[in-house]
Amino acid sequence: ALLQDEPELGLGKEIVLKIYGKEQSFKIVGTFVGSSFGAIIYANYDYLTKATNRVDEADALLVRTRLHDAASVEVESKALEEHFEQMGLRVSMISTLPRERADAEAIFDAIVALLLVMAILLALVGGLGLMGTMSINVLERTREIGVLRAIGAPNRGVAQVFIMEGITIGLLSWLMGSLLAIPVTQGLNAALGSATMGTPLTYSYSMPGLWLWLVVVLLLSAVASFIPARNASRLTVREVLAYE
Structure with missing residues (x-):
């Protein structure tokens, strides 16, 4: 984030920081690109302690455990907290990577759940729209259905025509949605x-x-097309002639 805000910074350049009201110059010897909250600057410890006038002091202590699973890290963090308390050192906060990961996952799980609910609602609305479209399609093609009836098409055959059309529409919508989803x-x-x-x-x-999602779309398209297809399959030649 710092390099994005200050693109002129780079290797060999100097950056001036104000530390406790006093400006200090630091030479950039390397850059680190990763996920972090805000800008983090790594500096030589001896030089930094002199610049801040805080020798043998620290605001945070980073500990790397031999075992990295959540249970082992939690045990080690409690042991360290008890050890510092026995030494008379006040610990304001202890944070472990498993805890931070769990907190981040909880946030993103909530976002994913919200997006999933929105996707389901949109899918239901799309299914209702497809059902309405297919119902209108049946009315507009009543004469065609009568021709199929006249040549002996069975109920299943007539229904399959409209169900396959609904599935085709759903497949095309899935394809367009998948391509649009990338950008x-x-x-x-x-x-x-x-x-x-x-x-x-x-x-x-x-x-x-x-x-x-392809499976969901195909199933939803088939279900949405079922009622219009059933209505089409129940039309008789006499009903078609009466409609005309």
């Missing part, structure tokens, strides 16, 4: 990452989700 989700990914993490999130297109 939309990339933009949403960048905006959401910048707002929450200070940097765009790593983009990943879910292929299992793509095929799962």
Whole structure:
């Protein structure tokens, strides 16, 4: 995020920071690009302690455990907290990577759940729209249905015509939606990452989700087309002539 805000910074350049009201000059010898909240600057410890006039002092202590699973890290964090309390050191906060990961997952799970609910609602609205379209299609093609009846088409055959048309419409909508989802989700990914993490999130297109949604669309299209197809299959030649 810092390099995005200050693109002129780079290797070998100097940056001036105001520390406790005093300006200090630092030379950039390397850059780190990753997900972080705000800008983080890594500096030589000896030089930094002199610049801040805080020798042998620290605001935070980073500990790396041998075992990285959540249970082991939690045990080690409690042991460290008890150890510091016995030494008379006040610990204001202890944070572990598993906790931070769980908190981040909870936030994104809520966002995903909201998007999933919106997708389901849109799918239901689309299904109702498809049902209405197919019903109008049946009315407009009553004469065609009469011709099929006259040549001996069975009820199942007439129904299959309209169900397959509904499934085809659903398949085309899935294809267009899948292609349109790529630029939309990339933009949403960048905006959401910048707002929450200070940097765009790593983009990943879910292929299992793509095929799962295809199955859902096909089933929904078949269900939405069933009632219009059933109505079409029940039309008789006499009803067609009366309609004409």
